[in-house]
Amino acid sequence: MADVNWEKxxxxxxxxxxxxxxxxxxxxxxxxxxxxxxxxGTLQGARYFITVADLLEDPSxxxxxxxxSGAVIGESIDYDSEQAIIRFEIVNIPSQYDxxxxxxxxxxxxxxxxxxxxxxxxxxxxxxxxxxAQAILTGAxxxxxxxxxxxxxxxxxxxxxxxxxxxxxxxxxEHL
Amino acid sequence: MLAEIGxxxxxxxxxxxxxxxxxxxxxxRAHAARWRESGRRAALLTFPALLxxxxxxxxxxxxxxxxxxxxxxxxxxxxxxxxRFTALWGSQRxxxxxxxxxxxxxxFGAISLNWRSERRLMPYAIACMMATLAFFLGMxxxxxxxxxxxxxxxxxxxxxxxxxxxxxxxxxxxxxRAGAEGLNPLLRHFGMAIHPPMLYLGFVGFxxxxxxxxxxxxxxxxxxxxxxxxxxxxxxxxIFLSIGLILGGRWAYDVxxxxxxxxxxPVENAxxxxxxxxxxxxxxAMIQEKRGMLKLWxxxxxxxxxxxxxxxxxxxxxxxxxxxxxxxxSEVGFPMLAFWAAMTLIALxxxxxxxxxxxxxxxxxxxxxxxxxxxxxxxxxxxxxxxIAIFWGSFALPIASExxxxxxxxxxxxxxxxxxxxxxxxMYILMGVAPLSAWGRMSAARLGGAxxxxxMLSLLSIAAxxxxxxxxxxxxxxxxxxxxxxxxxxxxxxxxxxARRRSLGESPLRALAAxxxxxxxxxxxxxxxxxxxxxxIGVIGSTxxxxxxxxxxxxxxxxxxxxxxxxxxxxxxxxxxxxxxxSISDVTVLRDGAEIARIRPRVDEFxxxxxxxxxAHSTLENxxxxxxxxxxxxxxxxxxxxxxxxxxxxxxxILLIIGTAIAAYPKVLPERPQRKREAS
Numbered sequence: 001m002a003d004v005n006w007e008k009x010x011x012x013x014x015x016x017x018x019x020x021x022x023x024x025x026x027x028x029x030x031x032x033x034x035x036x037x038x039x040x041g042t043l044q045g046a047r048y049f050i051t052v053a054d055l056l057e058d059p060s061x062x063x064x065x066x067x068x069s070g071a072v073i074g075e076s077i078d079y080d081s082e083q084a085i086i087r088f089e090i091v092n093i094p095s096q097y098d099x100x101x102x103x104x105x106x107x108x109x110x111x112x113x114x115x116x117x118x119x120x121x122x123x124x125x126x127x128x129x130x131x132x133a134q135a136i137l138t139g140a141x142x143x144x145x146x147x148x149x150x151x152x153x154x155x156x157x158x159x160x161x162x163x164x165x166x167x168x169x170x171x172x173x174e175h176l
Numbered sequence: 177m178l179a180e181i182g183x184x185x186x187x188x189x190x191x192x193x194x195x196x197x198x199x200x201x202x203x204x205r206a207h208a209a210r211w212r213e214s215g216r217r218a219a220l221l222t223f224p225a226l227l228x229x230x231x232x233x234x235x236x237x238x239x240x241x242x243x244x245x246x247x248x249x250x251x252x253x254x255x256x257x258x259x260r261f262t263a264l265w266g267s268q269r270x271x272x273x274x275x276x277x278x279x280x281x282x283x284f285g286a287i288s289l290n291w292r293s294e295r296r297l298m299p300y301a302i303a304c305m306m307a308t309l310a311f312f313l314g315m316x317x318x319x320x321x322x323x324x325x326x327x328x329x330x331x332x333x334x335x336x337x338x339x340x341x342x343x344x345x346x347x348x349x350x351x352x353r354a355g356a357e358g359l360n361p362l363l364r365h366f367g368m369a370i371h372p373p374m375l376y377l378g379f380v381g382f383x384x385x386x387x388x389x390x391x392x393x394x395x396x397x398x399x400x401x402x403x404x405x406x407x408x409x410x411x412x413x414x415i416f417l418s419i420g421l422i423l424g425g426r427w428a429y430d431v432x433x434x435x436x437x438x439x440x441x442p443v444e445n446a447x448x449x450x451x452x453x454x455x456x457x458x459x460x461a462m463i464q465e466k467r468g469m470l471k472l473w474x475x476x477x478x479x480x481x482x483x484x485x486x487x488x489x490x491x492x493x494x495x496x497x498x499x500x501x502x503x504x505x506s507e508v509g510f511p512m513l514a515f516w517a518a519m520t521l522i523a524l525x526x527x528x529x530x531x532x533x534x535x536x537x538x539x540x541x542x543x544x545x546x547x548x549x550x551x552x553x554x555x556x557x558x559x560x561x562x563x564i565a566i567f568w569g570s571f572a573l574p575i576a577s578e579x580x581x582x583x584x585x586x587x588x589x590x591x592x593x594x595x596x597x598x599x600x601x602x603m604y605i606l607m608g609v610a611p612l613s614a615w616g617r618m619s620a621a622r623l624g625g626a627x628x629x630x631x632m633l634s635l636l637s638i639a640a641x642x643x644x645x646x647x648x649x650x651x652x653x654x655x656x657x658x659x660x661x662x663x664x665x666x667x668x669x670x671x672x673x674x675a676r677r678r679s680l681g682e683s684p685l686r687a688l689a690a691x692x693x694x695x696x697x698x699x700x701x702x703x704x705x706x707x708x709x710x711x712x713i714g715v716i717g718s719t720x721x722x723x724x725x726x727x728x729x730x731x732x733x734x735x736x737x738x739x740x741x742x743x744x745x746x747x748x749x750x751x752x753x754x755x756x757x758x759s760i761s762d763v764t765v766l767r768d769g770a771e772i773a774r775i776r777p778r779v780d781e782f783x784x785x786x787x788x789x790x791x792a793h794s795t796l797e798n799x800x801x802x803x804x805x806x807x808x809x810x811x812x813x814x815x816x817x818x819x820x821x822x823x824x825x826x827x828x829x830i831l832l833i834i835g836t837a838i839a840a841y842p843k844v845l846p847e848r849p850q851r852k853r854e855a856s
Contacts, residue, residue, distance in 0.1 A: 019542070019543060019545055022545040023545060023550075024540060026545070026554070030554075030557055030561070033598075034565070037565065037594070037598060037599075038564075038565060038568055039594050039595075041565075041594040041595050042568075042569075042573065042587065042591070044591065045587045045588060045594065046573070046587055046591075047584070047585070047587075048584070048585060049574070049584040049586045050584075055836075067586050079805075079806070081726075081805050081806045081813035082813070084726040084815075095584075112832065122726075124726070124788075124803055124815040125805060125806075126433075127786050127787055127788050128785060130785060137589055142200060151588060160825065160844070162685045
């Protein structure tokens with residue numbers, strides 16, 4: 001273990017008024033700077049995280065940068081490797097759900113769920129872009145009805161996902 | 177049988193933790209040595225019990241016991257043995273058991289090393305460690321049992337239970353093998369074999385300093401003992417957390433195929449937050465040791481670091497925050513939130529109580545604005561500001577907006593960069609100025625004199641960068657600031673060794689070795705600063721000067737990218753030993769017309785998803801990083817990145833770890849310097 005120099009105070013020194021003023025000024029400058037960073041950064045960079053349905057229902061979101069989440073329709077995925085453009089469709093998933101996998105599955109099965117075309121430019125096609133993946137996109141809905149995304153994130157398939165009952169086991173009781 | 181033994185060991189460990197908590201508390205309160213000793217033994221026994229439980233799960237994973245739902249979820253018959261073993265931490269339930277095992281191992285180490293030296297603190301510390309372990313084991317037993325098995329109930333339904341339900345039978349092995357899901361392909365990387373254990377060692381390790389801090393508050397023994405032991409354990413936890421963070425970055429760089437290593441994702445940030453608080457504590461603890469100041473603040477930092485660990489565990493395992501890392505909305509969320517809140521409130525309550533009694537008063541006051549202690553306080557302010565900014569963007573803003581506005585508001589990586597870049601600049605400047613300042617008093621003239629040489633070298637570096645054609649002013653300034661911190665660290669080492677050479681007549685190498693041997697913490701710290709400098713250079717180079725292009729090439733065709741060229745040579749399909757098909761492209765990297773490397777970017781086809789595996793030609797200067805986007809025998813599309821200086825991020829990380837190891841290494845023999853005169 002390291003040796004410790006525990007120095008008991010001999011003559012506790014009180015800071016002079018000028019020094020104290022310096023500490024207070026530095027504290028105020030730092031506090032104001034950090035607050036400025038947080039407030040101005042948040043005002044510039046904040047965007048609503050909404051559902052596909054919210055985006056399509058509220059015209060005030062048109063051409064505004066927002067973050068949306070939806071379930072990917074696998075058959076709609078089209079990648080132009082020459083131009084590095086990804087096109088695909090997502091469907092609305094509710095903002096509240098108990099189990100993501102079930103929410104994604106139900107969303108892609110629902111013919112009445114709100115759908116949205118997505119375009120991502122100058123991007124490599126992500127491995128996780130597949131049917132029933134959850135796409136989290138940042139971008140803006142354009143007047144032509146296409147959501148132009150500047151950022152595309154996809155949820156990894158279930159690292160900490162709960163186990164679901166395997167269908168094969170319950171369906172073949174005679175094997176037991 | 178494996179599951180029964182594992183379950184019994186888990187239950188035994190849980191009972192031992194409960195007993196150890198109460199026995200230790202009773203022993204401490206009643207000054208009863210027998211109870212204290214009994215609590216200590218029970219706490220020590222949790223480690224072998226959990227070793228047995230984890231051992232059973234590992235055997236089940238290795239021997240393909242698919243009836244265990246955990247084995248069924250994270251492996252399949254084609255999973256190689258190496259990934260069968262690492263699957264122990266591949267999903268929620270296994271990782272919770274692994275967390276508990278590591279916590280019991282840390283507790284075992286703390287008791288073995290500190291029982292004699294910290295007799296007054298130990299019973300309280302054991303109670304705190306055991307209460308934390310009891311919580312995790314309780315979750316494993318009740319909510320996330322790793323020994324749960326598949327059963328076919330009397331009505332033919334598959335059910336998951338730890339104990340056999342009435343009338344149920346076990347499924348056949350063939351049907352289990354056919355349905356087993358296999359490990360997430362993203363986790364099949366060597367980095368993922370080491371990254372989670374390192375990260376967990378860091379997280380779990382911070383429980384020990386917290387336990388000693390709480391023990392000091394509970395016992396009233398607020399002398400230097402708790403700080404000495406806490407600082408050492410904090411350094412150990414800090415090394416592991418640093419390794420975990422660096423390996424996480426490396427894994428993202430190698431596996432996720434976006435040419436980057438840090439995305440400001442909430443899960444990454446959750447691991448970074450305790451690191452920031454821990455770093456602040458490691459620095460401010462020195463002020464308390466040297467000057468008897470910041471007692472309240474240091475205690476607060478230790479509590480805040482543990483609290484950040486627990487909050488991170490809650491946020492990332494509960495599914496409350498959307499992250500690219502997948503976390504199902506799990507039942508562990510609410511208990512974790514409750515435990516985090518309870519532990520934080522108890523600790524803060526005890527802290528306020530002791531402070532109110534005047535037991536945490538500083539022995540000295542800050543007398544000079546330019547003194548080293550003032551610089552350390554400023555350094556703490558920067559780390560806390562970084563913590564607040566990252567916590568705000570990752571958690572507070574999304575949660576608060578959802579609660580108060582009814583809509584979630586988030587920020588992206590660019591806003592995080594806006595927050596943190598000025599704060600990192602301040603951190604590097606302080607890393608340069610603080611070591612040159614003196615404890616107690618420092619005049620502006622003396623500090624200015626000491627700063628002259630490193631400042632001049634930094635300005636010369638900026639000028640040299642501009643002369644060699646670095647056209648990004650921001651990057652040149654950034655390099656100047658980062659190098660300033662590095663020059664000061666080198667200057668201090670040079671000055672220290674030079675002083676020994678002059679006064680003791682030692683050879684340069686001996687002087688250097690003696691310098692590090694005599695003051696490990698100080699000079700180990702300078703190596704850490706050098707590591708952070710090297711990381712800073714790598715981060716600036718790889719973010720400001722990154723090149724990213726995409727090209728489709730015919731076989732035999734060459735394309736120029738920066739100073740390099742890429743030639744597409746061949747395309748093959750092959751099958752790996754575990755059965756996955758691979759699309760492999762052979763490409764040649766050229767520079768000035770000469771072939772310098774042959775790399776093989778490929779795509780592996782796992783049943784769950786394809787995996788793009790980058791091919792890279794790595795040098796200290798840069799990484800030529802190539803992804804195969806789509807391929808065929810005649811034409812293939814590649815995404816090409818040139819990441820300048822990116823390897824310095826990893827090398828800087830290694831330097832940081834070496835420096836911390838030097839600083840934390842136990843001092844065995846205090847060396848007595850031999851005067852030159854005496855020697856002669």
